[in-house]
Amino acid sequence: MNLNFKHEWIETNIGLLAVLTMLAISVGGLVEIAPLFFIDKTIEKVDGVRPYTPLEQRGRDIYQREGCYLCHSQMIRPFRDEKLRYGHYSLAAESQYDHPFQWGSKRTGPDLARVGGKYSNEWHVQHLTAPRSMVPESVMPNYPWLRTTPLDTSDVAERMKALRKVGVPYSLTQAEYDANVKKFGETVAKQLHIPNAQQSLIEQANFGNYDGDRSGISEMDALVAYLQVLGTMVDFSKYKDDAFVDDR
Amino acid sequence: MSEQKLQSQTVQTTGHAWDGDLQEYNNPLPAWWVYTFYVTVIFAIVYWVIYPSWPFGKGWVGGVSNITYVNSAGETKTHSWNTRALLMEDLNKAATAQKPYFDKVAAMSYEQVAKDPDMSGFILSSGKALFADNCAPCHQAGGQGVVGFFPNLTDDDWLYGGSFDKIHETITGGRRGYMPSFGEVLSGGQIDQLANYVASLSGIGHDAAKAAAGNTLFHSETAACYYCHGVDAKGRKEIGAPNLTDNIWLWAGVPSAENPEGKVAAIRSVITSGLNKGVMPAWAGRLSPEQIKVLTVYVHELGGGQ
Numbered sequence: 001m002n003l004n005f006k007h008e009w010i011e012t013n014i015g016l017l018a019v020l021t022m023l024a025i026s027v028g029g030l031v032e033i034a035p036l037f038f039i040d041k042t043i044e045k046v047d048g049v050r051p052y053t054p055l056e057q058r059g060r061d062i063y064q065r066e067g068c069y070l071c072h073s074q075m076i077r078p079f080r081d082e083k084l085r086y087g088h089y090s091l092a093a094e095s096q097y098d099h100p101f102q103w104g105s106k107r108t109g110p111d112l113a114r115v116g117g118k119y120s121n122e123w124h125v126q127h128l129t130a131p132r133s134m135v136p137e138s139v140m141p142n143y144p145w146l147r148t149t150p151l152d153t154s155d156v157a158e159r160m161k162a163l164r165k166v167g168v169p170y171s172l173t174q175a176e177y178d179a180n181v182k183k184f185g186e187t188v189a190k191q192l193h194i195p196n197a198q199q200s201l202i203e204q205a206n207f208g209n210y211d212g213d214r215s216g217i218s219e220m221d222a223l224v225a226y227l228q229v230l231g232t233m234v235d236f237s238k239y240k241d242d243a244f245v246d247d248r
Numbered sequence: 249m250s251e252q253k254l255q256s257q258t259v260q261t262t263g264h265a266w267d268g269d270l271q272e273y274n275n276p277l278p279a280w281w282v283y284t285f286y287v288t289v290i291f292a293i294v295y296w297v298i299y300p301s302w303p304f305g306k307g308w309v310g311g312v313s314n315i316t317y318v319n320s321a322g323e324t325k326t327h328s329w330n331t332r333a334l335l336m337e338d339l340n341k342a343a344t345a346q347k348p349y350f351d352k353v354a355a356m357s358y359e360q361v362a363k364d365p366d367m368s369g370f371i372l373s374s375g376k377a378l379f380a381d382n383c384a385p386c387h388q389a390g391g392q393g394v395v396g397f398f399p400n401l402t403d404d405d406w407l408y409g410g411s412f413d414k415i416h417e418t419i420t421g422g423r424r425g426y427m428p429s430f431g432e433v434l435s436g437g438q439i440d441q442l443a444n445y446v447a448s449l450s451g452i453g454h455d456a457a458k459a460a461a462g463n464t465l466f467h468s469e470t471a472a473c474y475y476c477h478g479v480d481a482k483g484r485k486e487i488g489a490p491n492l493t494d495n496i497w498l499w500a501g502v503p504s505a506e507n508p509e510g511k512v513a514a515i516r517s518v519i520t521s522g523l524n525k526g527v528m529p530a531w532a533g534r535l536s537p538e539q540i541k542v543l544t545v546y547v548h549e550l551g552g553g554q
Contacts, residue, residue: 134397
């Protein structure tokens, strides 16, 4: 180092100060984030996790539009009390297709990472419409319009294309479709195929009838379909209870 | 005078003057600050050694502290410290503390558990927590249910049976209610007759002539209500068809209707549109067999166990 170095040089040169400040700050970020791209246990190797179907993905859009994440986290931490209440702790693998992830850091309401299958569709519909009719002490707002607003399904393919650009394996070409068949099986791969997106959305909504109203596809159909799949993709009964200890 | 002394003798300045006479002190850092800084550096180094810290190749430095636990396969394992291993240790500790109780629950029959005063305290406290987490959102905190949605668990009326075995079966595998809609099969008049007949079974004000016609219709092949609800209209628990004679209402909003006409109308609406709800999720994967057993006894003891 030049022994004549004086910090006046930095203090009197605003451009240099800005560059060096950014360098100093980015060290913290780089040291914590960059290794995650090289460590091979960052995302647990686990079966069953797949991208959301078009209907679930639209439900996820509504989840974000309504700001559900402001009160609900989707991240079960590895603590005993959380395991007892919510189930197995969340895996990184389970949110690998989430853009952006919904981990959250604030719980006014309960964590929703494994809410799928815990309640009936009917409960969700009634609870979203009028939460206090199901849980008297709830402070959740009413979302009555979800049941009456038809779901806009016209742009679902465009939405999936956008997610494909950030790495979600929705298929556009035959080759990508074939790769999905290999990875997720034919039934799932069909639903992840963008050219069929609108049709498979309508099929899933009509088959599942999530809002209990067969007259059309509402935003409630999509949101409940999304809620019912949360945390259900991995079958933890196939793994020992310490199967993921090594990954951290 | 003292200010002048400070500036000129005891304190060094950076040597630069702005605007002619503005100078900046160049004091050394306070000693307490410097030593605290050194201590944090030493703390960090000790922390690196004990806990997982630096990334290294495709993994990381695990640290020297270890956690030993027993996994679900009964294998004892030692792993370098992390939160997931810590959870295993916590679960082991809790399991050891609860083991005497859960072993007793597993070994005893339902009747024994329910009658043992020692166990009833355990069932009450752990069952209450389990019920609040898993059952109360639908069946409500006291198990009273919601008319039109979820059955009351505190009365002696059971859709699928109120014995220990049946409650266990319900919790484990879940349930799905179903009644076909008769709106397109029967005429409005016929549905009205049936509604009056069903009302008469529970002693609700009704039109006797319509009820008599409804009785015939109930037992005819046209409506065939008796297939599911039974010839005596007392229901069939094998398929979850409710008893229509006990004035206990789950689906029809009879209790909230103010007059007999309203009550009959509530029954009419169920017959017209049918039911494809009454879904109870299965808890087999979510709760352990011991937890389900505790819940079974808890629900049985809510009031109506048979």
